[in-house]
Amino acid sequence: MIGVLIILILILVNGVFAMSEIALVSARRMRLQQQAEQGDAAAAAALLLVDNPSRSLSTIQIGITLIGIFMGAFGEASIVTHLTPIFESIGLSAQTAKAMAMFLVVVGITFFSLIFGELVPKRIAMNHAEGIALFVARPMTLLSKIVGPFVWVLSLVTDLTLKVLRVNTKGDELTEEDISGILKEGATAGLFEKTEHEIVTRALSLDDQSVMTIMTPRNDVHYIDLNNPLNETLLSIADSNYSRFPVCEGGLDNIIGVIDAGTLFEQQIRGHAIDIRALVTPARFVPETNSAMDILESFEEYRTEMLIVINEYGEVEGLVTLRDVLMVLVGYRIPVNDAGESEIVRRKDGSWLIGGGITLDRFNEHFQVELDFPEHEDNYHTLAGFILHQLDRIPKEADSLEWEGFYFEVVDMDKYRIDRLLVQAPDFNEAESKPTTEKAE
Numbered sequence: 001m002i003g004v005l006i007i008l009i010l011i012l013v014n015g016v017f018a019m020s021e022i023a024l025v026s027a028r029r030m031r032l033q034q035q036a037e038q039g040d041a042a043a044a045a046a047l048l049l050v051d052n053p054s055r056s057l058s059t060i061q062i063g064i065t066l067i068g069i070f071m072g073a074f075g076e077a078s079i080v081t082h083l084t085p086i087f088e089s090i091g092l093s094a095q096t097a098k099a100m101a102m103f104l105v106v107v108g109i110t111f112f113s114l115i116f117g118e119l120v121p122k123r124i125a126m127n128h129a130e131g132i133a134l135f136v137a138r139p140m141t142l143l144s145k146i147v148g149p150f151v152w153v154l155s156l157v158t159d160l161t162l163k164v165l166r167v168n169t170k171g172d173e174l175t176e177e178d179i180s181g182i183l184k185e186g187a188t189a190g191l192f193e194k195t196e197h198e199i200v201t202r203a204l205s206l207d208d209q210s211v212m213t214i215m216t217p218r219n220d221v222h223y224i225d226l227n228n229p230l231n232e233t234l235l236s237i238a239d240s241n242y243s244r245f246p247v248c249e250g251g252l253d254n255i256i257g258v259i260d261a262g263t264l265f266e267q268q269i270r271g272h273a274i275d276i277r278a279l280v281t282p283a284r285f286v287p288e289t290n291s292a293m294d295i296l297e298s299f300e301e302y303r304t305e306m307l308i309v310i311n312e313y314g315e316v317e318g319l320v321t322l323r324d325v326l327m328v329l330v331g332y333r334i335p336v337n338d339a340g341e342s343e344i345v346r347r348k349d350g351s352w353l354i355g356g357g358i359t360l361d362r363f364n365e366h367f368q369v370e371l372d373f374p375e376h377e378d379n380y381h382t383l384a385g386f387i388l389h390q391l392d393r394i395p396k397e398a399d400s401l402e403w404e405g406f407y408f409e410v411v412d413m414d415k416y417r418i419d420r421l422l423v424q425a426p427d428f429n430e431a432e433s434k435p436t437t438e439k440a441e
Helices: 002-026 029-037 041-051 053-089 094-127 129-146 148-164 176-188 194-204 230-239 261-269 292-302 322-329 360-367 383-391
Strands: 244-248 255-260 285-287 306-310 316-321 344-346 352-355 400-403 406-414 417-424
Touching: 002 041, 002 053, 002 094, 002 129, 029 041, 029 129, 041 053, 041 129, 053 094, 053 129, 053 148, 094 129, 129 148, 176 194, 194 322, 230 261, 244 306, 255 261, 285 292, 292 306, 292 322, 316 322, 360 383, 383 400, 383 406, 383 417
Parallel strands: 285 306
Antiparallel strands: 244 255, 306 316, 344 352, 352 417, 400 406, 406 417
């Protein structure tokens, strides 16, 4: 009976080692690091084991191997010697009786060892990785010091073997796809709110989104020209929906700074003389090749809320505000025209009224297509630019063309600028599922 008791104890100890192995492998390093920074000594010890898997896993493997040897030795020395006479008493030869006893002992030890020494402990460790890692950290650290020489030899041989086999021991780096997958699983499990998941997912995609898709195009930029009379400028600001304006002298290609409308009206209310040139703050410029993530970093660097977007020739392409980036994060990016009307409106007959200033990326996003507009990278970025490129002339109202299954008709011109287009899309399910009218920002 003592032999059986020893074997059961060894099986449980084996379970502790197996549980420790899975816990240290599965434990989330960030959580252990947070607890260690708060002064938790067990978390600090666990973190050292997690960061040095060769040492910790070698220690655990030595323990599991020794336990296996001891179980075999005790099983044969105690249980087999007791079972052999029983089988001999029922008429089996001594050799057959010993073989039968050995077989039953091996099957029995293997069964209980798999259940209580492997499967159950590992399942527990997977569900409570950090807690178990904290519990076993100090004993495992002590044991690793005791068997240190053996661990060193095993680690050395293992590293040399992996080097000969040219196995990458650094592992794969965490990618955006991995993080998105984790977030999706967390949202499915109820760990994240749906809105939290969507915002983080959009944040991860900022680096893939061009500033051209979120900026206000040049033709729609409201600016202050110092060459205009002051009263006319103040009335224009009062009628505008915006609070910040580029300040120019003779046009957008000569920007001298940016001004906050509130500063102007504060000066007026206080009865001070208004000198717009003296109130402007420096304008910050960014290239049109920047991504939305680059723009967000520029806002942080310059401590401003408006950036001027320029092309390779130094010409102004438009402007982008911090609000534009925030609207992308919350999923509310709908362009508006000068009158504050929606740039994308669904008509009762299923066609669409679309502003000419809408970007091609926004057009693709709305209809959920990936149209490759011809020669647009260097020549144009808006739907109006595409129409001009295809017609190769200044269009008139009612001019139309068909391309890639889409029908485009010019319905409104503002002098030489295409203001509004009628668009009939192919019979896409995606287009049919869009709301009738999109609200303005």
